[in-house]
Amino acid sequence: MPPIGPSTDTVTGAEVVLAGLDDEQRTAAQAVSGPVCILAGAGTGKTRTITHRIAYGVHLGAYVPEQVLAVTFTARAAGELRGRLASLGVGGVQARTFHAAALRQLRYFAPRVLGGPLPGLVENKLRLVASAASRARLSTDRTSLRDLASEIEWAKTTLATPEDYPARAQAAGRELPFEAAAVARVYESYESAKQREGVLDFEDLLLVTAFTLEEHQDVARQVRAQYRHFVVDEYQDVNPLQQRLLDAWLGGRAEVCVVGDPNQTIYSFTGADPDYLLGFADRYPDAEVVKLERDYRSTPQVVGLANKLIGQAPRRKGLPGLRLLGQRAEGPEPVFREHPDEPAEAAAVAARCRELIDAGLPAAEIAVLFRINAQSEVYENALTDVGVPYVLKGGERFFERPEVREAVVLLRGAAAGGNEPGMLVPTVRDVLASMGWVEHRPPPGGAARDRWQSLAALVDLAVDLVSENPSLDLAGFVAHLAERADAQHAPTVQGVTLASMHAAKGLEWDVVFVVGLVDGVLPIAQSLSRPEAVEEERRLLYVAVTRAREQLTLSWSLSRNPGGRRSRPRSRFLTGLAPESAPTAPPARRREKKQKVVLEGEAGELFERLRAWRSQAAQSASVPAYVVFTDATLQAIAESRPSSLRELSGLPGIGARKLELYGEDVLATVSG
Ligand code: ATP
Ligand code: MG
Numbered sequence: 001m002p003p004i005g006p007s008t009d010t011v012t013g014a015e016v017v018l019a020g021l022d023d024e025q026r027t028a029a030q031a032v033s034g035p036v037c038i039l040a041g042a043g044t045g046k047t048r049t050i051t052h053r054i055a056y057g058v059h060l061g062a063y064v065p066e067q068v069l070a071v072t073f074t075a076r077a078a079g080e081l082r083g084r085l086a087s088l089g090v091g092g093v094q095a096r097t098f099h100a101a102a103l104r105q106l107r108y109f110a111p112r113v114l115g116g117p118l119p120g121l122v123e124n125k126l127r128l129v130a131s132a133a134s135r136a137r138l139s140t141d142r143t144s145l146r147d148l149a150s151e152i153e154w155a156k157t158t159l160a161t162p163e164d165y166p167a168r169a170q171a172a173g174r175e176l177p178f179e180a181a182a183v184a185r186v187y188e189s190y191e192s193a194k195q196r197e198g199v200l201d202f203e204d205l206l207l208v209t210a211f212t213l214e215e216h217q218d219v220a221r222q223v224r225a226q227y228r229h230f231v232v233d234e235y236q237d238v239n240p241l242q243q244r245l246l247d248a249w250l251g252g253r254a255e256v257c258v259v260g261d262p263n264q265t266i267y268s269f270t271g272a273d274p275d276y277l278l279g280f281a282d283r284y285p286d287a288e289v290v291k292l293e294r295d296y297r298s299t300p301q302v303v304g305l306a307n308k309l310i311g312q313a314p315r316r317k318g319l320p321g322l323r324l325l326g327q328r329a330e331g332p333e334p335v336f337r338e339h340p341d342e343p344a345e346a347a348a349v350a351a352r353c354r355e356l357i358d359a360g361l362p363a364a365e366i367a368v369l370f371r372i373n374a375q376s377e378v379y380e381n382a383l384t385d386v387g388v389p390y391v392l393k394g395g396e397r398f399f400e401r402p403e404v405r406e407a408v409v410l411l412r413g414a415a416a417g418g419n420e421p422g423m424l425v426p427t428v429r430d431v432l433a434s435m436g437w438v439e440h441r442p443p444p445g446g447a448a449r450d451r452w453q454s455l456a457a458l459v460d461l462a463v464d465l466v467s468e469n470p471s472l473d474l475a476g477f478v479a480h481l482a483e484r485a486d487a488q489h490a491p492t493v494q495g496v497t498l499a500s501m502h503a504a505k506g507l508e509w510d511v512v513f514v515v516g517l518v519d520g521v522l523p524i525a526q527s528l529s530r531p532e533a534v535e536e537e538r539r540l541l542y543v544a545v546t547r548a549r550e551q552l553t554l555s556w557s558l559s560r561n562p563g564g565r566r567s568r569p570r571s572r573f574l575t576g577l578a579p580e581s582a583p584t585a586p587p588a589r590r591r592e593k594k595q596k597v598v599l600e601g602e603a604g605e606l607f608e609r610l611r612a613w614r615s616q617a618a619q620s621a622s623v624p625a626y627v628v629f630t631d632a633t634l635q636a637i638a639e640s641r642p643s644s645l646r647e648l649s650g651l652p653g654i655g656a657r658k659l660e661l662y663g664e665d666v667l668a669t670v671s672g
Helices: 008-019 023-030 046-060 075-087 098-113 126-135 142-157 165-171 180-197 202-215 217-226 240-250 300-311 342-358 373-385 402-416 424-433 446-468 474-486 531-545 587-598 601-620 631-640 645-649 656-670
Strands: 036-040 068-072 094-097 229-232 256-260 288-292 335-341 366-370 390-392 496-500 509-514 548-559
Touching: 008 023, 008 046, 023 046, 023 288, 036 046, 046 068, 046 075, 046 229, 046 256, 046 288, 068 075, 068 098, 075 094, 094 098, 098 202, 098 217, 098 240, 126 142, 126 180, 142 165, 142 180, 142 202, 142 240, 165 180, 202 217, 202 240, 217 240, 229 240, 300 531, 300 548, 335 342, 342 366, 342 373, 342 509, 342 548, 366 373, 373 390, 373 496, 402 424, 402 446, 402 474, 424 446, 424 474, 446 474, 509 531, 531 548, 601 631, 601 656, 645 656
Parallel strands: 036 256, 036 288, 068 094, 068 229, 229 256, 335 548, 366 496, 366 509, 390 496, 509 548
Antiparallel strands: none
């Protein structure tokens, strides 16, 4: 305990913070100084413990908030940390990704150490890699270029130079697109091209920041005086480059708290190494090491499935068993569903989302998780069809969307014109209204809905901030937006989250659909030849299932396209978890039956005509009927009898694509 005498008030604040933790978590939180390591499974409160530990330290007076740097790996996870700290009443703590933290420091020190402003950043390596490859006389295509870029990234994150690369790649069992020596030549040529153009890539940001701290005493002194306490979440996924930066920040001090779960290591293909986590106690023999077992996130049913799944992995040497003990009340059993094809799988998920939302669950409490981003589109279409809003991967690029940029410019202009206290929310609404935004009236589907949602998120943010700080004015709001944009901290947009399993790390939802579980997708085809790569895929599924608080559905489809051969085997990881033959009962169809009975009279008659039209349309396009329109959509059409495309477009399940394909036909059917 630090020798600082806290006032009675702060003791109360600190005690309140501790009251939210169990005994083991409290032990970790109370160790406010010196090295701390929490090694524990999913949902056991690691992130909760570090945020409470920071809040406790601040309340106690042991930490100056601005001197705490909490780092993690994705912008969303950093946002999650900031959100949790804010709700504990702690402001001023820096919670960032490694990249964002490095970028900020380097931008500040660039004039001193690089002799000018921060060089431009390479957003996408492919252009430079392509010209480096052609200089190395390699003939490449899109895939091999992407592989080359990944190899360069791997080399840089594992601190391998072009000279080291061939031996290191071989030792690590990398699968290379070309001979190692050729890859090394491309790597070297890529580095010189970058230097000639005077630009930095993302790895350089970390590397240059670390070098600067190692080489420039004055900069190191200043940075180390600024940051005195370090916390790393998801430490199992730290790579050698990030570790080097962390060591440079620490400069030999031991004020570091790391938390992680070796069973959630999902970035080793990019150079992450769980040995930093597992070896922490050896590197810091006086570390407080805490193990947590109680899972507070998920029902015992979800926890049971997670334990079984990870229990089937071969035990790694030196890895402590991290079985989870479910703490929550009983919930529904996880559901397994097999579908004929991907649109059917997506339609079933979308229909279930619709039901849950209609029953009162906020859309933001639902997530659909998939292995690769390309799987997202079919879900975007299916959700649009049933009128359910969605958010892609949490919109890390929120502040770069054109409508958000425009709104920020307008808000800034309005702020320059004067700031009336107490008028923040109405003013924000007025400014957005001048862009054509109408509250409570989201346009159906597509880009227009995305735009509406981005702007709605800005209003929601203003409302939230005012509830925390009623005197916040427009200038304060604009400054807050600039800060968030800098940290890539997107506000919450109401909608079902569509995210890759990688992007879902650290997050949680009441209802989670893990979709597309076929062999060749999960485990992904490229991993199949290497057992350790397949194990990483298993951990990825473990990450995905442990995101669910209450309801978990795992599904797969036998063919990709409607009418295709139903030959895809379900994921091997489901063996022993799912019943041998899982029921095929897409809720979409159950719903159809229910609705058939509801319609009577004229609407019923039109509904039947629409169905007849639909089966023809479906036949000529060789797709199942519900891919054309679901019964819910036909019902809405039959009830509202739209007479124009505009009216039709206002109905649930009618996106721009459907309007174009079927709009005229539907209107003709309605008018008889
Ligand atoms: P992951 O490995 O997935 O990142 P984690 O170990 O970081 O998980 P948290 O996200 O911190 O787990 O906690 C999971 C959930 O359990 C959160 O909703 C958190 O608020 C809740 N929780 C954790 N500890 C407690 C506790 N002692 N009492 C009540 N709720 C808790
Ligand atoms: Mg966590």
